[in-house]
Amino acid sequence: MTQLVISYQLLSSDPQGLADAIRVEQSIEFPNELAEDWIQKDVVGQIVNMGATVNGITHVEIAYNPDNTGYELPQLLNVLWGNVSILPGVRITAVDFPESILSKFRGPRFGVEGLRKMFDAPTRPLASTALKPMGSSSKQYAQMAYEIARAGFDTIKDDHSLSNQPWSLWRERVELISEAVRKANAETGGKCVYAPSLNLPSDQIALAALEAKALGAGALLILPGISGFDVMRSLAEDDQIGLPIMGHPALLGSFVTSREQGISHGVLFGQLMRIAGADIGIFPNFGGRFSFSKSECTEIAEAARSELSHLKPIWLSPAGGMTLDRISEMVDFYGRDTASLIGGALHRGDLYENSLAMVQKMKSLA
Amino acid sequence: MTQLVISYQLLSSDPQGLADAIRVEQSIEFPNELAEDWIQKDVVGQIVNMGATVNGITHVEIAYNPDNTGYELPQLLNVLWGNVSILPGVRITAVDFPESILSKFRGPRFGVEGLRKMFDAPTRPLASTALKPMGSSSKQYAQMAYEIARAGFDTIKDDHSLSNQPWSLWRERVELISEAVRKANAETGGKCVYAPSLNLPSDQIALAALEAKALGAGALLILPGISGFDVMRSLAEDDQIGLPIMGHPALLGSFVTSREQGISHGVLFGQLMRIAGADIGIFPNFGGRFSFSKSECTEIAEAARSELSHLKPIWLSPAGGMTLDRISEMVDFYGRDTASLIGGALHRGDLYENSLAMVQKMKSLA
Known part of the structure; x- marks a missing residue:
């Protein structure tokens, strides 16, 4: 896995719309259609999995280019939860961190x-x-x-x-x-x-x-x-x-x-x-x-x-x-x-x- | 007003118990009855107002000794929302900051x-x-x-x-x-x-x-x-x-x-x-x-x-x-x-x- 993959639980009557909003909000925060094609493809998050909606809840996985994090913790936190924190009905259930990100952190010394x-x-x-x-x-x-x-x-x-x-x-x-x-x-x-x-x-x-x-x-x-x-x-x-x-x-x-x-x-x-x-x-x-x-x-x-x-x-x-x-x-x-x-x-x-x-x-x- | 007064909205079937928990948690975080008398009186938060419970919601005001904040922003944030952030059903609706705290901060330069x-x-x-x-x-x-x-x-x-x-x-x-x-x-x-x-x-x-x-x-x-x-x-x-x-x-x-x-x-x-x-x-x-x-x-x-x-x-x-x-x-x-x-x-x-x-x-x- 080379991408940063974030799994979200969405509580929404329009999970596709919300997932699309998230993948843009957490990357370019810009009208997607106005961005250059390569940015839409390589910088904007991509939905890699979307489950069925059960009792109003949908699980979705969005993959982000790890470059978006700048390989620094403050911007990694921002990609994870910056503006999406303001969207009700979104919860991060799991994160797969690629080696390219983890290798930048020493982690616990002991x-x-x-x-x-x-x-x-x-x-x-x-x-x-x-x-x-x-x-x-x-x-x-x-x-x-x-x-x-x-x-x-x-x-x-x-x-x-x-x-x-x-x-x-x-x-x-x-x-x-x-x-x-x-x-x-x-x-x-x-x-x-x-x-x-x-x-x-x-x-x-x-x-x-x-x-x-x-x-x-x-x-x-x-x-x-x-x-x-x-x-x-x-x-x-x-x-x-x-x-x-x-x-x-x-x-x-x-x-x-x-x-x-x-x-x-x-x-x-x-x-x-x-x-x-x-x-x-x-x-x-x-x-x-x-x-x-x-x-x-x-x-x-x-x-x-x-x-x-x-x-x-x-x-x-x-x-x-x-x-x-x-x-x-x-x-x-x-x-x-x-x-x-x-x-x-x-x-x-x-x-x-x-x-x-x-x-x-x-x-x-x- | 010389105390730091925090107004909370409580969603609880036991608002008195929750308010008592908050005033201790956000100050001494210690069994109240084991603390010296003066600490129970001067350091632990005091309930200064408690409203009626309407639709499960109760409004309560707790006054804290501003000394508890050390007059520094990190500990002020901790008094406001440190451990109580982990208690469901608690929301801060208003804060009255005493002059003794506000005078320690320059605030906006412009x-x-x-x-x-x-x-x-x-x-x-x-x-x-x-x-x-x-x-x-x-x-x-x-x-x-x-x-x-x-x-x-x-x-x-x-x-x-x-x-x-x-x-x-x-x-x-x-x-x-x-x-x-x-x-x-x-x-x-x-x-x-x-x-x-x-x-x-x-x-x-x-x-x-x-x-x-x-x-x-x-x-x-x-x-x-x-x-x-x-x-x-x-x-x-x-x-x-x-x-x-x-x-x-x-x-x-x-x-x-x-x-x-x-x-x-x-x-x-x-x-x-x-x-x-x-x-x-x-x-x-x-x-x-x-x-x-x-x-x-x-x-x-x-x-x-x-x-x-x-x-x-x-x-x-x-x-x-x-x-x-x-x-x-x-x-x-x-x-x-x-x-x-x-x-x-x-x-x-x-x-x-x-x-x-x-x-x-x-x-x-x-």
């Missing part, structure tokens, strides 16, 4: 195997958490991080909402937490890493990533729905940074929650997170505070792990109101390449004891 | 009045277009731009899909088109500006903005849905750049197209575009290729122009399949502070003659 080595965890799932609640001081977060790291967690991230609130400014927080995790690791011989959030002003992110590394952070949390997927890519591909990247779903819900419109869970939280370089993809697990179904979560898992040229498979981090007693179920469902994220529940009772129980649970599932 | 001076257009609407179709060479775009500028257009932008396709690489395109527009202006005494698209890799955007300016570009086209709203803000606030900014709706459709979920048209295309520094906000006009209704467009117009602290009102640029014969209707509807964007339709017949007709139409509406 992926599943890389982090297994980093955490000396050849087979077990990873234990992850987030520092909460907002309003705590940097010292309080550092104390929490110390207890959690001492218990043997693999990753501790900032809550995705921590930025530069007056109670805990970014630089102070990163410094104190990095120091606390380093101290715990020194005491236990552990390999816990702290991932500060980089949900910062765009003109500060690249420098903040280097500063975080210099202060001792061992990973980075990125919110691609806010910062942009290409910011995650550029940080992931930067050899000077070279840290594992965790991708967070903030703001991305609007692309997936409607059944009639948007981008499929697998394409967004699996393929795009991976192309943009996340080593760990965070998404709301089924049965938590959010709305994803089991089949949507399965779709994410498959897209995060199935073959995608040279791009490494990535860790799944199902989250959102998870509790210790659901760990076994999660690992049964997603397998052991899972970085289970337990947040608030660790704080019901003693933080260190709960963290220890979580770590032991992970070890028992190796 | 706005309506600034561009009226720049284009020597004290009362008339502006004539805008986009260079199309993809597949053309940089020389062809430059020739088009020359004709359109010679006819007296105010702004000529790259089609939002032009990036670094092999038929027209970014730097060459910006150089040739800038030169063509300069030549036309020199011949006519006109003030036409060219706005190249900056839908480029994130680590190249800031430098590309300066390079575009050095090459002669007079404005910049940003796609905040792809690049991130805060990238637009940082370019708009940069005195070294100092060019007018056009904001494009690519990818943003998913936030508005569902009636049940997302962010209102006015908040997204009016308030947020303005806070992020767009001087010209492009959006799909009603009755074109897209789906916005008249009332949704009115909402955008009101949000773009109503008082918002020191932030200047901005130009409306209704677009998406517009034709010359709809200009009068658009100006009747939106008023004269409208930068009508006509794209493909200019190419039906003679480009120069059509462009001239458009310019004359704009002058007649002064």
Whole structure:
């Protein structure tokens, strides 16, 4: 396959008309008949498959010239979902990326195997958490991080909402937490890493990533729905940074929650997170505070792990109101390449004891 | 008003439960009862108004401590729509931004009045277009731009899909088109500006903005849905750049197209575009290729122009399949502070003659 093939689900009484609109809108955005013949043939998308209409729904595949993407992620996103995002009744169900596009992206630097080595965890799932609640001081977060790291967690991230609130400014927080995790690791011989959030002003992110590394952070949390997927890519591909990247779903819900419109869970939280370089993809697990179904979560898992040229498979981090007693179920469902994220529940009772129980649970599932 | 007050429309059989979930999710994201008392009171959002449930819909207002935003745009977006984007049945209908937040943003550098001076257009609407179709060479775009500028257009932008396709690489395109527009202006005494698209890799955007300016570009086209709203803000606030900014709706459709979920048209295309520094906000006009209704467009117009602290009102640029014969209707509807964007339709017949007709139409509406 040499073309970029996008599969759409159309909810329309005129699927042929809508498919024709999409293939033009997502390429030349110009009256087709006014374009030169070769442009109509080589630049405008071509319908390569159109299914029967069942209950008002039609599946169609449109092939685009990969040159249209300029082989850069921002324009690739634009070809996928730029203006068609404004057309109701269109949903991307699958994307086949040609090698010519995938070869331009480094993808996850570590992926599943890389982090297994980093955490000396050849087979077990990873234990992850987030520092909460907002309003705590940097010292309080550092104390929490110390207890959690001492218990043997693999990753501790900032809550995705921590930025530069007056109670805990970014630089102070990163410094104190990095120091606390380093101290715990020194005491236990552990390999816990702290991932500060980089949900910062765009003109500060690249420098903040280097500063975080210099202060001792061992990973980075990125919110691609806010910062942009290409910011995650550029940080992931930067050899000077070279840290594992965790991708967070903030703001991305609007692309997936409607059944009639948007981008499929697998394409967004699996393929795009991976192309943009996340080593760990965070998404709301089924049965938590959010709305994803089991089949949507399965779709994410498959897209995060199935073959995608040279791009490494990535860790799944199902989250959102998870509790210790659901760990076994999660690992049964997603397998052991899972970085289970337990947040608030660790704080019901003693933080260190709960963290220890979580770590032991992970070890028992190796 | 000192709090950040967000109005939501909830589609839920348990609006109280959902409102409680939102106020916690969008602040501490932590079991409320485990948080210190002062955090429950001062950091967690507070329900300040809850309407009756009518046809399953409930309107609720939640007030957040503006400190939660850190007074930075990425975290402001996160408070507005971060995790709640994953909850179905929630839509933001209005936002009251306190002065403490608005005072941190410069907003549009030019706005309506600034561009009226720049284009020597004290009362008339502006004539805008986009260079199309993809597949053309940089020389062809430059020739088009020359004709359109010679006819007296105010702004000529790259089609939002032009990036670094092999038929027209970014730097060459910006150089040739800038030169063509300069030549036309020199011949006519006109003030036409060219706005190249900056839908480029994130680590190249800031430098590309300066390079575009050095090459002669007079404005910049940003796609905040792809690049991130805060990238637009940082370019708009940069005195070294100092060019007018056009904001494009690519990818943003998913936030508005569902009636049940997302962010209102006015908040997204009016308030947020303005806070992020767009001087010209492009959006799909009603009755074109897209789906916005008249009332949704009115909402955008009101949000773009109503008082918002020191932030200047901005130009409306209704677009998406517009034709010359709809200009009068658009100006009747939106008023004269409208930068009508006509794209493909200019190419039906003679480009120069059509462009001239458009310019004359704009002058007649002064």
